[in-house]
Amino acid sequence: MAISIDLDFAFRMEKVTDVLLQFEAAVIPEQRLLETDTWVTKGEHFARIHAQDDIGERVWIRAEGRYDVSYKAKVEVARLPAEIAQLEHMPPHDLPGEAVQYLFDSRYCPADRFQSFVEAEFGNNDGGARIAAIHDWIAGNFTYEPGSSTATTTGLDSFIERRGICRDYAHVMVMLARASGIPARFVSCFAPDVTPQDFHAVAEVFLTDPTTPGGGAWFLVDATEMARPDEIVKIGVGRDAADVSFMTSFGATEFIEKHVRVSRA
Amino acid sequence: MAISIDLDFAFRMEKVTDVLLQFEAAVIPEQRLLETDTWVTKGEHFARIHAQDDIGERVWIRAEGRYDVSYKAKVEVARLPAEIAQLEHMPPHDLPGEAVQYLFDSRYCPADRFQSFVEAEFGNNDGGARIAAIHDWIAGNFTYEPGSSTATTTGLDSFIERRGICRDYAHVMVMLARASGIPARFVSCFAPDVTPQDFHAVAEVFLTDPTTPGGGAWFLVDATEMARPDEIVKIGVGRDAADVSFMTSFGATEFIEKHVRVSRA
Amino acid sequence: MAISIDLDFAFRMEKVTDVLLQFEAAVIPEQRLLETDTWVTKGEHFARIHAQDDIGERVWIRAEGRYDVSYKAKVEVARLPAEIAQLEHMPPHDLPGEAVQYLFDSRYCPADRFQSFVEAEFGNNDGGARIAAIHDWIAGNFTYEPGSSTATTTGLDSFIERRGICRDYAHVMVMLARASGIPARFVSCFAPDVTPQDFHAVAEVFLTDPTTPGGGAWFLVDATEMARPDEIVKIGVGRDAADVSFMTSFGATEFIEKHVRVSRA
């Protein structure tokens, strides 16, 4: 499936400011970039660095005044959809070093406190079946409500209030997966059908496929049900939303506008 | 300076349980292991994996019943003490990819919310001078009070209550450094003179030394003032205490005892 | 039913300190004091003041050194057990002024955030049937676990972790009742069969009895199921635990011991 992405956003810095951006489709085996074009305002500094888990890149810029970013890409997604409920829990003691950090609590996912809840609510299911059950529980009990959460809303807050946007759904999914002993990370991405059109966020869990030899892998889960794994274009991953903001400014910045258009090519 | 470490702890698992341990001195350039001896109860499984940032190792075990860990080591610490106040702030846009995650909020360090505070309180200082000022502010305003905090106490909680133990001091240090745009991580370690004798925790900040060419480096800071950088033996690093617990159990575990003895060899 | 209470506790103040105590059975229509004997160490000051909603009294003392309190009472409880599920919701617009404050959020009961949850989980029931459903949900999903909570644990914390002691059960009951538009307050009390023997805490909700003319009344609910309404001896009421501590010290105090013995006379 090829996905077309057309993104632009702009902001203004009163004085010379450092800003970290992360907005491009990651170059990873499961995503082939057919076309790509990044255009930014010329500033004092522009440097690419590796992003978390070497998935995608972040861009450091340093500039002043109005700054425009324009990004167009066509991405072939070769990710096979998996039947989540058929996947298995990798025993913790077999988890590789790089998956371990995704078992731990993070800023917006205080997972540890939810152990009693997941045991009571999902105790009959394990591994992929547990993830499917958590997905269904969120999808069934939460209301997608733009404006109901803020940049500091945690997964715990969303769990209590049972509403939020993609970021919040992903936090709750990540939180309850980790509380179940399943590594889970937060994925910033593009996907068609996201309404209203914007950056999207989903969860990714580390499980094993019993039909495939050789260890575990990461599988995408979207509790908002707006995106299909084979149509998701990953930008970056992190412990939670704190790690994959598309823009982090180290000084006063006035945001001007953002337009995201994602479609099947 | 050679440091001798003598550690043992024991716990009991009702049924077969996976446990993640992290308790050994890390093998890194600045720490040479002169002697080392790790002894553990024989269980079903024992495997070493890389720990965060490749500093030290974690151990996965799987076992049942009483489990004993005994660890003895003599470590030559070759770390040069730095004059923190003389170090400089690396401009964010020059930060390497691996340092960037340590700018972001984590479970116990919601740094972002403290930007007004650090600007108001430490606005006259930058870089190492800022870190020194934060160190002095914590050391001057906090009370070291075992029992006043728990495993879920955040740096924000400690900031409000102005008391805690090494873990809490390190969280506040990390949090206020990140709020200042300085990457900071949490270090689990051994050090002599820690009272009462136990595992210790300090902060580490990413700064540049103007007298040394070539980029930034991590520098240890201990706001409890119990440990000197040239006598600290690092076990592991993480975003905060969530990442470097010496023992994380994936099932019910009863802790039995722990003894830590650290001395100058 | 007559209940015998035998209480003593002691604490020490380094220097002259003001302390507020609330530990005696309230003199209210539904509780007749057959015998009562309060003995305290002689200090600088001892004065009784009315407690919240004029239920019971608080005692201000001012003293130094060791302070002992001994209280013995026999109380006839004339409270009729009500069939909670048969009671009805008083429409908010009919609520009297004194009940209104118990609709609002308090320190340990951030009820407002639970409106979606109560609607989703208990939406089919109203009034007393709603309270009975909340009672059953707490009793069925929570674990009574001394030591799992602290003096700063909120009802929200307990809701997440699904465990606690009587104070926490009462907070969750109060919180979910208020989220349902039913006034609810926190009751400090004595009751036999509380294990281990100690002060007890339950919730009280404002409902109307369709078989009795004339407005609403307060009805006791104990989600821990350790106490029966006709055997509960009220000490005082409040918005939550912040209001009915048996001892609030305005200066450093070292607690020495407490013994509570409550039995059917």
Place this chain on the structure above:
Amino acid sequence: MAISIDLDFAFRMEKVTDVLLQFEAAVIPEQRLLETDTWVTKGEHFARIHAQDDIGERVWIRAEGRYDVSYKAKVEVARLPAEIAQLEHMPPHDLPGEAVQYLFDSRYCPADRFQSFVEAEFGNNDGGARIAAIHDWIAGNFTYEPGSSTATTTGLDSFIERRGICRDYAHVMVMLARASGIPARFVSCFAPDVTPQDFHAVAEVFLTDPTTPGGGAWFLVDATEMARPDEIVKIGVGRDAADVSFMTSFGATEFIEKHVRVSRA
């Protein structure tokens, strides 16, 4: 000083809904109503009840569709401005029963946790001098920033972020006064010069005036410095903002508009 108030607001209820309103100048000795005119849409139900501490009234309404409230009043404020710094701390053990609840933690004012902070920052001052010092500290360190806080922002949040609106300034004032052992409550009010024009909120502390015989009294303090005590028209008081919302709806309500005009008559 006579103050003119001209208020109107409107909201819409999809179906028949109970709403609690509190928007009129309280009739209390220090405020004489020279003129008053309340006009509301005719609905199913309209009833006045006493508000907290018998200061002012709340109104229960029950209606459907668009609901308009219009209120005009001219109020003579006879409150004498007090020199806060000259007032004295009433020893806790002399506090009357009705002041005691204002020593305790409430929803938005978790005062207890700030005892170390107030001791460290304001330890040299007591009573009115302490209140004046807290006032100056807030006024000097906080930024008045509409939009920076929400309805769930606590005094602790504001303390961390050092910004907010009148509600947040009042919460921090109340919180730090209580942490100092001084009863403090939250006052909803009207005042000229509030920018932008809206309902206003200030704190009120219980102190004694050494030049006046006979116990303690409540004194207004406005850390935003927008209102003078002799020009403040009280609407109601409470433990914090949870208690004196001008509108609390027990069902879905769409807010349409609000206009507040307060001037010196």
